[in-house]
Amino acid sequence: MSALYRQLTLRDEADTVALGSRLAAVLTPGMLVFLQGDLGAGKTTLCRGLVRGLGHRGAVKSPTYTLVEPYDNTVPPVYHFDLYRLGDPAELDAIGLRDYLDSEHLCLVEWPGRGDGVLPPADLIITITQVGAGRQADLKAVSLRARRALAALDDRLSGAVT
Template sequence: MYWNFADADACRDWGRRLAQVVDMPAVIYLHGELGAGKTTLAQALLQALGVTPPIKSPTYTLIERYVTRIGTALHLDLYRLREAEELEFIGIRDHLAEPALWLIEWPERGRGFLPPADLSLTLTILPQGDHQVRWRALHARAERWTERLGLPAASLGVGGADG
């Protein structure tokens, strides 16, 4: 399923909508080129879950931890990761032990060290300048989110592997 959005406000609205249906634990992969809206969507989702301090991009820290109304949320931005093994140095194993909402930008750079995705979102900048998000449920819990949002599951590419 694809949605087009014209600007950052529309992307934030979409993130807030997703926050209404997501539950814990959950892993959401955020794919897309620079500037496609991954961080904007993650920030809106976290704000909608009750995070009030400023939500900074984890571009340099790699991971930011937040307390939300549904529990712990971990926002990762792996763009600057040179090798997936670097996740060991930030204590990724410690984070894997606790139930959390994982929002992972550039997940392909952490392959082999990250929990598997429940939902894969791919954000794209279209030629005319609009943005697009593609939703792909990879686990039954993400299929339930699909149902709660009133989306047709058959059109979402449910199942299969994702990088």
């Protein structure tokens, strides 16, 4: 199965949050989403839009120091990982990574490269890069369910995110 790609222009932070909210409407429990990009690219901002799009009303912070932030009050529940400070991929086994990866939760992983060799393959890979004053989001659907999600996302794209 070949991957499905989408490339979106994000003019500002509001566009990044809006993309996260739109993704919330199409992603399904059990999916693993990798978020790639430089520091300050907007990975956590996109996660904030996604988690709020799933019903969370509180703060959405980067779990840089805790490695994982659970959002059990969303539908589906979300585990948000930030592996930036991970010293060794083997540490993921120590925190019980496999227990987090189940069919009931949506898992968002920032800095997935730091978990190489331990993390399973992603369903969806989102790479955010700075382009001028804005950002570009490249979405690559690897699994069948991510392909379906991106196809559904097309129907929801209008307004700020193009």
